[in-house]
Amino acid sequence: MHTSDDAAGHSPGTGVRGEGAGAVRLRLDLSYDGTGFHGWAAQPGLRTVQGALEEGLARVCRVPVPVTVAGRTDAGVHARGQVVHLDLPPAVLAGLPGRSDRSPADALLTRLGGVLPPDLVVRSAVPVPPAFDARFGALSRRYRYRISDGPGVHDPLRRDVLRHRRPLDVAAMAAASAALHGEHDFLSFCRPREGASTVRTLRELSWRRPGEGRADAGLVVATVEADAFCHHMVRSLVGVMLQVGEGRRGVDWPARVLAAATRDPGGPEVPGAAPMCPPQGLTLEHVAYPPDAELAAQAARARTFRG
Template identity: 35%
Template sequence: MRYFLEMAYNGTRYHGWQVQPNAHTVQQVLDDCLSKVLRHPISSVGSGRTDTGVHASQQFVHFDVPEPLDVEQACYRLNRILPPDIAAKHLYAVSDEAHARFDAFARTYHYRITLNKDPFLTEYAYYLSRQPQVQLMNEAAAILLRYEDFTTFSKVKGDTKHYNCNMYEAVWGQYENQLLFTIRANRFLRGMVRLVVGTLLDVGKGKLTVAEFEEAIASRDRRNASGAAPAQGLYLAKVEYPPHLFLPS
């Protein structure tokens, strides 16, 4: 039987999502806890990777077990032994061919900024001491929807085979003293969202014009992007799948 686990985590204490040698990662902790609860070695497959310090308000993984599970009981027992910064939200029975990464047709990230210095948001939002020009950042963000090749926002020497993404949404909103950037696409390159945010913030600070932002995208040259925005403001917020993958409960 194959199951999808919907989960969330605070990435502050972790060296990213993916299992790595000699590193404390979310996936390693999850697999260890799943193996204990299910009494079966579990090696989960995530919908995607998040970097060190990045959070997820919704992440999906799939794993296989020999026999059907009582999903409510299994989820309850899993939450009992998971650390406080990782939460199991739901377990779903899925078809045997369902794949958490390859079957996702859209992913949404949020980037949070606070304009007030708040010690209680240090791990959960990026603090900016001055108000950027949100209208200009939205003009630049709208340009993203006109492009498919995002080589400019790719990490140097990455293992990506191609740099094309179908972009569906990219917009900034302001809610009192906080800014929220929402970006949705079929896929993202590793580190891409933080590079996009960092470059858009340079537009908002007057360091780049909207036209120069578009020139940077069109150049397909990583050297024309700004520095990456800090990790603590980034959240994997939503992963979308075709409904037919999920079996009747």
């Protein structure tokens, strides 16, 4: 699950993944500035987050270490709360502390800090039960999209904010978002993968403009949370709301786009596939998981096709 926003999470290729061979599963929480990456997924000849992380893991562990991610992010998309899991053989894990008295997980965290690029940070590394699955075990993902809609709030030092050319009506965007909450077929907001469902449960799509003295003061900030996201779903949800915020569409337009359930382009008065906003304002903020005792059941539910 997924935006590429949450697309398929397992990495290609072979490595030390070995749930049945006594391997120890670790959870890594990481953050990255997506500006210099061609998205999450490893691609030959391109700099990606997965590629940089797995290269760093291979340098530290001296064996290939594939990872499974909570949700793939597109080129230019950032993360504060991305999650991956990986499996390490006990012998590899035991060798990580060297002569220090650190735990293997703490040693891995410290050593990764010395080899990863500055725009990718692993913030924590902890052992987890074998049932933990970064992708299928997630209960929800939360993203934020930040927009600067006027020169008074444009900040050249921030690379996680979209500069927008027109002022936005936040109240209209909030009103238009309400009809999209709940479980729906989000085909009009997704680029579906063959054989995959486009039914998702949207738990939150809210808009605010924080006041002076608060985080993101003056910006237009969308919070988007769902059980999972189809490919490009978050960027398409924001894209259609920008049309409302600019006054080019009425507050009923997003609901009409949802009801159309189509990938056709539509027309001036005929709803079609939602437009997609640029990636640079989007940040994956948080991935939620159930208690350890419920991990296996959650993963099994998530693997069930949602028709």
